[in-house]
Amino acid sequence: MGFISNDIIIEKYLRKDMLPTIFCTGCGIGSVMNYALRAIHDLNIDMNETVFVSGIGCSSRVPGYIYSDGLHSLHGRAIAYATGVKLANPKLKVIVFTGDGDCGAIGGNHFLHAIRRNVDITVISINNFIYGMTGGQVAPTTPLNSKTTTTPYGNIEYPIDLSMMAKVIGAPYVARWTTAHPVQCISSIKKALQKTGFSFVEVLAPCPTSYGRLNKMGNTLDMTKHFKESTINIKLYEKMLADGKTTDKMVIGELVDIEKEDFNTKYNKFCGELK
Amino acid sequence: MTNDVIRLLGRKDLFIQGDDAAVYGALIADCRFFAGYPITPATEVAEGMALWMPKLGGVYVQMEDEIASIAAVIGASCTGVKSMTATSGPGFSLMQECIGYACMAEIPCVIVNVQRGGPSTGQPTEAAQGDVMQAMWGTHGDHQIIALAPKSVQETLDLTIEAFNLSEDYRVPVILLLDAEIGHMREKVVLPEVVNVKVDERVPATIGPDKYRPYRTGFTRTSKVPEFAPFGSGYRTYVTGLTHDKRGFPVTTSADVHEELVRRLIEKVQDDMDVIWYHEDLFLDDAEIIVISYGTTSRPAVSAVKMARKSGIKVGHIRLITIWPFHYEKMKELLKNAHTIIVPEMNLGQMVHPIRETVGKDIKVISAPKIGGAIHTPYEILKCIEEE
Amino acid sequence: MIHVNTNYCKGCLLCVEYCPKKVYVKSEKLSKKGVFPPEVKFPENCIKCHLCELMCPDFAIIVEDKDDK
Incomplete structure (x- = not known):
């Protein structure tokens, strides 16, 4: 598959007067934004009927750069705001940009319940394992023993796995990639956008300024390489399991892809019956 | 729409409790989105909405908590749909951050607070007026909300309609302060005929998307209230709780921008005090x-x-x-x-x-x-x- | 033609690393932003795969599809 040039993305989808982005050198959030916009371009989605919703944090600044309706809400509440937008106007395509802290800690409950409710929104969670905006504090996804400014002696809390949570609660589409998987990312975001119901794409992204620096992981190039080495594709992983082997690498790939009736469809059905 | 409610009920004289009156008032005011969470003594508002919204083409959703409820209400209001939630003290405390957001981003919404004895879980079934200061000062920062306090079930209905009108006119959260006594008291209520009801809508954008700036002012009846372009209308607006300029984009370190914005948020309401103050x-x-x-x-x-x-x-x-x-x-x-x-x-x-x-x-x-x-x-x- | 927007570029050099044809090298001159941006050293090697544009987190690279001889 051929890729289009960035000038189309910039011209058609970005608010040029807002660029350059506020993200640090080597931060992966810009890449994920690019992947999402390319997925939207490929699907020919009407930006006049698309709303980007976000909470607070680095990743939540994304909608500010995208030329569409944007709702930069409160910390952790993006999915709850998005639920309101989607239910009130089901014609709109609602895409949530969130981070690991926004989605997994302060907004964890909204995340679970939007999946349970199966609201037809796409949530793109950019997981950089740390709170970047506030300068590098421990996040719910921070790996054990990792250093952050609030775990100066190493993290003693077990991290959560957002994608596995989404899978267990029953999201009809779940995928996880890293920023070093642009092609797969775009393809998964496309599938997520086409899925009716709650779709979740988690993208592991480097935060060289906080996570990389505090854990001596080098620059974004080193971190990107590290992501490739410390993850394993679900297909390989399943083969390993079948062979009785195991690994502590993080599983990436398309984790769930099923059909499940969403909230709006169900709601409209019984509304129709009432009339 | 009022006729719809009367038609569906088959009558306009009712013997209902205050919580129900808030439901009918909201429906008459064209509220078509309700998100809430059960809490004594406000639960009946949610129950009424769950019953009515599907019949009137509106949306009822029970969220996972009060924060999510008000968040969904604000999200829904961004699409131009009149939206409401109802709660009591503990839930009202949870909603405060989002109420501040609605003030800052100027998103109309109505919050019914059926007050009970506090602090904390306090007296769930007993009436109180302990949230008066919280209604005004519960959220952080300088701001101005509108709060109305009805004395009867009929007035609850009338003021719910008025709450929506004020919220739409001034693009500000309006808090209806009931208490457990009115919320659970039954009285005679007469639903108003549609011709007698004044229902206001927020002022739509009067300029094309290319020239539109979401927070420009001077173009509505109350000149300090900006025009509103709902999500999905092609205006591509950006809404944020950060201090923003007239375009709606964050400008967080300019004292001038911040002062101009925050003063306007307060003045847009206070300048019209003679109209608002009943x-x-x-x-x-x-x-x-x-x-x-x-x-x-x-x-x-x-x-x-x-x-x-x-x-x-x-x-x-x-x-x-x-x-x-x-x-x-x-x-x-x-x-x-x-x-x-x-x-x-x-x-x-x-x-x-x-x-x-x-x-x-x-x-x-x-x-x-x-x-x-x-x-x-x-x-x-x-x-x-x-x-x- | 390959354009590097030095106003957007923050000097992460992912493009230098991920270009399969090694078109870019790290510039020796500081940009106005105070970083070392990529320099398009071997444009003739470019196969227009656009991978650099994808990897660039800052929308700083544009590879024109049209041939520009």
């Missing part, structure tokens, strides 16, 4: 003692004032219907001939503070608090009057 007064002409009350407490207060008049005491009564913003000038004018003011409240003294601020040291202001769940009896207030 009150009722009784026997003020020669009153030397004035009882000031609001909500449920007005009922025994009026009885007490009438009893005192019969025994020749020159006493009057003011009932605050709009409790926030507080109209200092108007109150000063109304109170100028009194020597004593009595403020019965179902809290340990909250509204008494702006009243004291209004009259200064010239007039004696007495707080007549009562907490624990029972409302004042007329005799308790009468005793206060007689002692002066």
